[in-house]
Amino acid sequence: MPEGHTLHRLARLHHRRYAGSQVRVCSPQGRFTAGASLIDGSVLERVDAHGKHLLHSFGPDRVVHVHLGLYGTFTESPVPLEEPRGKVRMRIVGATHGTDLRGPNACELITDDEVAALLSKLGPDPLRADADxxxxxxxxxxxxxxxxxxxxxxxxxxxxxxxxxxxxxxxxxxxxxxxxxxxxxxxxxxxxxxxxxxxxxxxxxxxxxxxxxxxxxxxxxxxxxxxxxxxxxxxxxxxxxxxxxxxxxxxxxxxxxxxxxxxxxxxx
Missing domain, CATH: 1.10.8.50 (Helicase, Ruva Protein; domain 3)
Known part of the structure; x- marks a missing residue:
């Protein structure tokens, strides 16, 4: 299972590539289709990491929560992207790059209250400036x-x-x-x-x-x-x-x- 530094690296990478811009979001595998349809074409506002949890925020009550678990991986590629290979749970496509997510333990669209409930269960993260x-x-x-x-x-x-x-x-x-x-x-x-x-x-x-x-x-x-x-x-x-x-x-x-x-x- 990836350790916290990996999630913070991903958060920084995705924030740098996509934040502030409209992105296309889909679920080639089909298991995240409903969530993807609600944020497809939206502006990705920011990407944060808390411990081993990754949060892509698309505005109020529209946050994609990802936990990679033991087998989850992100694949980063420049556009244009090839057709999805394997079981791609979520694909994010921006102006210059695309990101495919495969095999995560969790990939779900959650509300701000659900984000707060999730974070309340976590201990302090040594990589966060607000950690106590x-x-x-x-x-x-x-x-x-x-x-x-x-x-x-x-x-x-x-x-x-x-x-x-x-x-x-x-x-x-x-x-x-x-x-x-x-x-x-x-x-x-x-x-x-x-x-x-x-x-x-x-x-x-x-x-x-x-x-x-x-x-x-x-x-x-x-x-x-x-x-x-x-x-x-x-x-x-x-x-x-x-x-x-x-x-x-x-x-x-x-x-x-x-x-x-x-x-x-x-x-x-």
Whole structure:
């Protein structure tokens, strides 16, 4: 599932290409035909991201809510576009580019009240200027649930996924099974600040890099990471490999249906 930086990159791209202009909207697959017909030919006012949710606003009570889920993808192409291939849920066409959406978990036209209800259920997003980390702290500080599980709970923190969860806990030396209420406010502030920095870097670069300069391949002499996810990381998907800092084998476990990675020494 895409992490929050990917949705913010998409929001910026779509806003830059389409906002302030009339766009054509259709649903070649047919599953969004009713919603598309209500906004086809309208002016797209703005595009926002909140955590893993993307919102294309076409005016009062006309907001397209997209959640990509595990399999959703956007394909961007210059006009003129080819005939739709595959199950295209929504196609947006502007003056210079078109966007096809396939396989999302959600693609729906919702009202402003429904947007407010959706956002009220989300925790603060480290990529938003209006985010309030105190909201997340209030939930963390009262919870017996592990910090690893809490960071993946979108009601606590919006946007962070499995990679950022594993990496920020390593960088801050936090054992992933630590109960939220044992984390401490100062440590939480460090985790939050690190997430803000790392996720903003992801927005600009389009990949997740979490390794500090002194541990980069060109400094340590190790081979660059070869992985379809890209980016230099400390522990994510490195189970059994030596920690880049202390050489202890990276451990893995399953937590709430997702793989968890950590160094037993650096995060002891």
């Amino acid at each position: 980390p105190e909201r997340a702290w209030q939930r963390l500080s009262r919870s017996r649930t592990s910090i690893a599980a809490l960071l993946m709970d979108q009601k606590v923190l919006a946007g962070a996924g499995n990679v950022y969860r594993a990496e920020v806990l390593f960088r801050q030396g936090v054992a992933p099974h630590t109960p939220g209420r044992e984390l401490g406010r100062e440590r939480w502030q460090l985790v939050w600040s690190d997430l803000v920095e790392l996720m903003n870097q992801g927005v600009h670069s389009g990949r997740i890099d979490t390794v500090r300069p002194q541990h980069e391949p060109e400094v340590t002499g190790r081979a660059p990471r070869q992985d379809r996810h890209g980016g230099e990381v400390y522990v994510y998907r490195r189970a059994g490999q030596p920690c880049l800092v202390c050489a202890a084998p990276v451990l893995t476990d399953e937590l709430a249906g997702r793989k968890l990675y950590w160094c037993p020494s650096c995060q002891g």
